[in-house]
Amino acid sequence: MPISIDHYVYLSTVLFCIGVMGVLLRRNAIVLLMCVELMLNAVNLLMAAFSTHFNDPSGQVFVFFIMVVAAAEVAVGLAILVMVYRHAKSVDIGLFNKLKG
Amino acid sequence: MIEILFYVLSFVSIVTGLMVVFAKSPIHSVLSLIVTFFAIAGQYILLNAQFLAIVHIIVYAGAIMVLFLFVLMLLNLNKEAEPNKDIAMKLAGVISASLLMVTLTGALHGSVVPEATLAVNTSNGLVKNLGQVLFKDFVVPFEISSLLFLAAMAGAVLLGKKHPSQITDSEIQKI
Amino acid sequence: MKALIALTILAVLALFVGLLKSRKLLLPLVLLGLAGVLALVMQYGCQCEGTFFHQYLDESTYRNMFSFDKFAAVFAGMMLVATLLISMLATDGFIYNESHRPELFALMLFSLCGGIVMVGSTHLVMLFLGIEILSIPAYVLAGSNQRDSQSNEAALKYFLMGAFTTGILLFGIALMYGGSGSMSLDGLMTYSRHSEVSGMFKAGMLMVLIAMCFKIGIAPFHFWGPDVYEGTPSIITSYMATVVKTAAIAATFRFFAQIIGHDAAWMISLVWMAALTMFIGNLTATVQSGFKRMLAYSSIAHAGYVLIAFFTPSLQATQSVVFYLAAYTVATIACFAVLIGVQQQRKNDLFESFNGLAKTNPLAAFTLTLALLSLAGIPPLAGFFAKYYLFSNGWAGYPWLILVAIINSAISIYYYFRTIIAMWFHEPTDEPLSFSMLQKVVLLLTLAGLFTLGLMPGLLLDFLG
Numbered sequence: 001m002p003i004s005i006d007h008y009v010y011l012s013t014v015l016f017c018i019g020v021m022g023v024l025l026r027r028n029a030i031v032l033l034m035c036v037e038l039m040l041n042a043v044n045l046l047m048a049a050f051s052t053h054f055n056d057p058s059g060q061v062f063v064f065f066i067m068v069v070a071a072a073e074v075a076v077g078l079a080i081l082v083m084v085y086r087h088a089k090s091v092d093i094g095l096f097n098k099l100k101g
Numbered sequence: 102m103i104e105i106l107f108y109v110l111s112f113v114s115i116v117t118g119l120m121v122v123f124a125k126s127p128i129h130s131v132l133s134l135i136v137t138f139f140a141i142a143g144q145y146i147l148l149n150a151q152f153l154a155i156v157h158i159i160v161y162a163g164a165i166m167v168l169f170l171f172v173l174m175l176l177n178l179n180k181e182a183e184p185n186k187d188i189a190m191k192l193a194g195v196i197s198a199s200l201l202m203v204t205l206t207g208a209l210h211g212s213v214v215p216e217a218t219l220a221v222n223t224s225n226g227l228v229k230n231l232g233q234v235l236f237k238d239f240v241v242p243f244e245i246s247s248l249l250f251l252a253a254m255a256g257a258v259l260l261g262k263k264h265p266s267q268i269t270d271s272e273i274q275k276i
Numbered sequence: 277m278k279a280l281i282a283l284t285i286l287a288v289l290a291l292f293v294g295l296l297k298s299r300k301l302l303l304p305l306v307l308l309g310l311a312g313v314l315a316l317v318m319q320y321g322c323q324c325e326g327t328f329f330h331q332y333l334d335e336s337t338y339r340n341m342f343s344f345d346k347f348a349a350v351f352a353g354m355m356l357v358a359t360l361l362i363s364m365l366a367t368d369g370f371i372y373n374e375s376h377r378p379e380l381f382a383l384m385l386f387s388l389c390g391g392i393v394m395v396g397s398t399h400l401v402m403l404f405l406g407i408e409i410l411s412i413p414a415y416v417l418a419g420s421n422q423r424d425s426q427s428n429e430a431a432l433k434y435f436l437m438g439a440f441t442t443g444i445l446l447f448g449i450a451l452m453y454g455g456s457g458s459m460s461l462d463g464l465m466t467y468s469r470h471s472e473v474s475g476m477f478k479a480g481m482l483m484v485l486i487a488m489c490f491k492i493g494i495a496p497f498h499f500w501g502p503d504v505y506e507g508t509p510s511i512i513t514s515y516m517a518t519v520v521k522t523a524a525i526a527a528t529f530r531f532f533a534q535i536i537g538h539d540a541a542w543m544i545s546l547v548w549m550a551a552l553t554m555f556i557g558n559l560t561a562t563v564q565s566g567f568k569r570m571l572a573y574s575s576i577a578h579a580g581y582v583l584i585a586f587f588t589p590s591l592q593a594t595q596s597v598v599f600y601l602a603a604y605t606v607a608t609i610a611c612f613a614v615l616i617g618v619q620q621q622r623k624n625d626l627f628e629s630f631n632g633l634a635k636t637n638p639l640a641a642f643t644l645t646l647a648l649l650s651l652a653g654i655p656p657l658a659g660f661f662a663k664y665y666l667f668s669n670g671w672a673g674y675p676w677l678i679l680v681a682i683i684n685s686a687i688s689i690y691y692y693f694r695t696i697i698a699m700w701f702h703e704p705t706d707e708p709l710s711f712s713m714l715q716k717v718v719l720l721l722t723l724a725g726l727f728t729l730g731l732m733p734g735l736l737l738d739f740l741g
Binding site: 002007009015017019025026034037041044045050054055056061064065067070071076078079080081082083085 | 103104107111114115118119121122127130131134137138141144145147148149150152153156157160161164165168169172173175176178191193194195197198199201202205206209214215217218219220221222225226230231233234235238239242246249250252253254256257260261
């Protein structure tokens, strides 16, 4: 591997934190979900980098499982969003405060 | 050459990642995210994980992002209607995320990654090799993930179905 | 593994029954099927040897992926019993959504499969898949009352929280893999005991632990819990408070006890989290005006008690986790059985709705009283013995934490008694509630469970070795 593993660790940490920042900042539930996807992609990149570093394909196979789960999660999540939108006519999470914490 | 490519791809993915977060319109977020995904696919090719790169493009850019776009169009959310959070909240979000980043990079800086114990094998990322691993070592999780899809499918259909209360009375009498 | 396959087939069958004109088959099918799977698990559990955890490198672990050892069998049995009881309540609890009933049962069974995968997982891939199979149907179930905006909101909150948690969990797993070069529990154990543990591994372990604390609802990661529990239809809440919680605690226990259970440096922060969880759960529960929200906070507090067993890893600690969760599950299901009856007819869950229940519905009032007393830890009920066993085992680790736990048990008596007083000493304001036959059976069964576990704890403990 021509590029040292550290570079990949830093890159995916930065991407992961951008995703976390999006989750903390945004109020639009769809954008929030996209930021979660960004976090998962950072993980995928890190896994693939470690897999190449260790010469061990199981890291790459794990990435497939993450993709599987991400797809299933997005399908269910968007279904929930559409259901919520039908009632509230909005996907702004700031408006959902009927249940007081 | 490879180093330059790495830095270009990293730069692109970080900038477009930030655009996902800060774009006003959700559509712009989706488009930036797609660019991010392509940049990450480029990284996979640099990492000698060719099959992964293809699957990544197919699944993320091809399926997941299309789903996002579809929902955005369906609900007609392509407007910059998001009310601004107050500055204090925004600042808190940015600061806590930056703190997390500093802490994480600090923790990871200089930590030792064990050396590879397996021999270098440049064909690790090819379908043949991955298939061997997936259907030998990982066959149980593979089967189990079918359960996940079945459950997600049933769940999405359940939520998507129109509720009986939305059916008119005359229709109910027919039933 | 056989149990898992049988359960999946049962869930698919339940989906197909939805296609039939007559839905009468559904409930008997689900109940019989669950009982059958339970028998399978019990029979397997009796064959297992004394130790809870298998040695991992043998053929029965499916290439180090999944080990259905005694630990897994016990927790799988517990979750099956809980689901069985909850399905019996579901006769009327699902009535708001009659046409979706088969799908709801199927999703619950899928989710249960995920729970079983979790408690038996010996590999991070399986842990991750188990968590997702447990959670994804649970998101849908939380929103299953589509007309109710509270249920919608609960589903959205639960889902966003869960998706965010998944991200954290995965980043943790990736770092653990990077630090140790292995993803199987076996490899991680070897790494964490024999070599200088790198910062990367520690950071990864920390993130995995945080994600699990989100799932269990340990303070300060508990804030989503009460909102979600309140908005979700009660029948699903009872499932979330028992099965989902049990699975998450059991999986955390397996990984925690084996990877970092020997390392005192990890304990300190968790000890503080346990104390914080107990205080937040119990103190907030005292100021609630609704029974369901009070139960939500009390379930957070109980998760805090269970953490005590994490600090003294031993055979007894494992036994006490099992026993405590069994007592908690039985009592919680009894509470929800009565709550579902009250909510159906009074349309709210305020404490006033329980007024005079002792005169109008003696059986329900008696069961609820004993369940609450058991949760508070009053002898001779199951909860008392569970707490006693847990605390006496934990004394060796952190005595001050046990004192905190005892103080908290005393606080909890206050809010549990509010309902009891409302039931026994206030005049009834409404007509009597009507409970269906199956709901009464559940009440009787939980009552029997509370007494059996309390008076004859040896039955379960002998089984545990």
